[in-house]
Amino acid sequence: MKGKVAKLSYGDLTIRSLSFLYIGLMIVLPIAAITMASFKGGPGHLWKQILQPQAISSLKLTFLLALVMVVINVITGTATAWVLVRYRFPLKNTINALVDIPFAIPTLVTGMMLVVLYGPRSVLGIFLQNHGIEVIYNKPGIILALLFVTFPFVVRAVQPVLMEMDKDMEEAALTLGASKRQSFFKVVLPTLLPSILTGAALSFSRALGEFGSIVVVAGNIPFKTQVSAVYIYGEVESENLQGALGSAVVLLAFSLLTLVILNLIQRWSSKYD
């Protein structure tokens, strides 16, 4: 094995250097640049930028809404995967194909769709407003946008595991006298857990950085409906790049953390294979 590393053909050498150059220039360099730029004034200065009232309030809102979305998404996503794998119903294949739609629709268009449907000019929006529920330009709209753009993550993570899962174990549990509920919580759920967590981590990370669908839906009122990505954009627009860096670095750190967690989940689940 070691001999192989030492002896690289010209072709291998080209492949290696091109890959390193590309990843280095396009991914590592920009991340190094933003990290160094944010630490330019020292960690104390960076900390102050992060704790700016408007910045920290947007960060809090972002995390809170992402959390609410993940809880809903884990339940609905697992249920959707379950129904798509286990049950038969009309139009199943079409529905299965349409699950990916949120990945293909531009996020900005997603936001506009929600404004059309629930906005103050629509019948539904007026109805909801009369009952004291403001969806658009408020938090429910942001959660709906996040649910839409992350919908496929949990479904697509759980679906293949559910398909490959042996029904034998479940049936064994049932034969041994377990109730349907017991077999689901004691046999099915533990098997699905790594894939559910993977879907949840992907959704959460996506929600932290989401911009396009939120910017038209949220109204972006500071301290109320302004998420972090929108705050960062606002700072860049008003030529206060340094102010944007604090929040940007926090989001970036959580992106890295998500990747680490995803790696851990993968290793943990492959241990049981």
Added chain:
Amino acid sequence: MIEVKHYGKKKVGQWIITGLVLAWFFVLVFFPLFGIVKETVSYGLKAFVSSLISPASLHAFWLTLLLTVVAVVLNTVLGVVMAIMFARHHFKGKLLLETVLDLPFAVSPVVAGVMLIILFGPNGWIGNWFESMNIKIIYALPGMMLATIFVTIPFVTREILPVLREFGREQEEAASTLGASGWQTFWRVTLPSIKWALAYGITLTIARSIGEFGAVLVVSASIINKTQTATLLIHDEFTDFNYAGAFSAALVLAIVSFIIITVIQFVYTKKEKGLHNA
């Protein structure tokens, strides 16, 4: 056969869950899609056509096409190169590098834009040097290209890599033992085995490039007829209350997404079959 009995008994519960999931799906995904069609139709065909063939709109769609082509070409070629390296080479820190490759998916598009400004902006590390040569990167086309490329880097590699790993290198080694050159082995042995995964990765790259908004917005000034892409045009018209124009262009992008999804599904089934036959 036991299955039928189990599920037969629980029919009611099964239908309730199915009904709930379908209802959720329709409310969350289908209604909004329907809403945008209805909204665009309400402005009439004339408004739809005239706003789409306006010079600003044509230029915006042309720019989106250009950015997509650049991102697809570069990320396809280098995506294949990187996948071959990750599948066939062994070196220290490979796992870490693979994780780094996933970063563009995890990073917020707005943060991606900010990173490019820091690096390529007029006062940036590299931008400084380009500025002295009188080449503008940020708030100009090259910056928008970089943004589109950045957000779509991992797609192709991510799709091909599992196939390359499963496929192994026996056939490639057989080909080279029989006297095939590296290129011949690639074109005749490697490429045919990864073609559907590659097609899948390219389709995802196209979809993301067409729809990218946040990263491109940050690095462009969205100047009409210059640095305004289709999504930027939609945003500008939407915020200017020019709904007919905004929704016409949005509907076009939604239809394109729909076509892409259909292609994705087709390619995906091919890919899955290929994986199982390999």
